Amino acid sequence: MKKHVLRNSFSKSYRSFGTNYNVNPGIDAGFMPVLNFRDRTDERFRAFSGEAMAERYDTRHATCMPCAVLCGHKGSYPDGKVRHIPEYETIGLWGGNIGNWDPDIVGVWNDRMNELGLDTISAGGTFAWAMEAAEKGSRPSALAFGKSDNIVALLEDTAHRRGEGAELAEGSRILATKYGGLGYAAQVKGLEIAAYDPRAGWGQGLNYAVANRGGCHLNAYPIGLEVLYGFIPPYSTRSKAAWVDFMEDLFDAVNCTHTCQFTVFGVLLEPLFPKLTPKPLLRIMMTWFPRVAQLLLDWSVLSGQVSAITGRRVTMYGYLRAGRRSHVLERWMNTRMGVRRKDDTLPGRFLAEADTKHARKSVVDLEPMLDAYYRMKGYDADGVPTAGTLAKLGIPT
């Protein structure tokens, strides 16, 4: 596993520059969030790239132990302090998404949010919503795009539920339900989405819409295939359901074994078979015959870990099935609590607002992907796992 991870280009980039390696491709492809996702690209984000930060902060590793990828970094800030370098999600949502173009203060805010126990994605998405709502005149707020001098005070107030913070602590869905503005609340099922604008990769939109936790980027990671690797076309519905379906099962298995998800690309693409398959061929297969392409991939290293530790023989497909069982069980629990197709959706902004500063006009064509995804997952047309699906996975009803 270590051998695969060490030679994989994705893990090499994360090792050198952390998750902020995503910034430059994100600017070019147009997945960077700007002003509460009103826009999806801005050249000023280059100052937040992993490459720029490595230079500015003289970064070194500060990682989980033990780890072969080594994505975490710390660095020396201009005020003389050594801080953790914020992750990609944090710099996306606390940079351009709130109209802030100073990477230094994001490092300060990141530390404070970690100390307060605030999730930087949820807090960032909620603050950005409040800024836009104030601008539109639907909810008064001390927050405003580009105003950074009161952020720390409002974070403290949010953590302690004081003043305006008492409301901000509820998150963007509850606020938007109360004041109006659900169409621009960047959340799904109450969870604020990560810093990838799904108009730049429709599969990422499907992922946010169907993730069991809400708008979570760790449910599956199709943007990696659509943009970072360029294996499948981003502005298309083709093959997206098959990849979200596959990655969900694999990621759930990975999470069950408490292995870091950042190992997955190294594990999948570096064994001999996928490695020797010419990239253009892999690209064609992944786009047109995703199920066949999945047969070319190899995650036996992951299932082998389980065999080695437990002494029980676990095949690659047995491992994947365990992930699927976990995923479908979560979905079934959600549907028993009332979740249905109507909840598997995206904020209106991503479905209707095609014009941004990015050259390509795009909105996510969600419905056909949703139909295909339900079929593949064994759910009915309303998104409920069928009795046959549950029985096949050994989930008692």
Ligand code: SF4
């Ligand atoms: S375990 Fe994962 S998150 Fe932690 S440093 Fe390694 S790659 Fe990064």
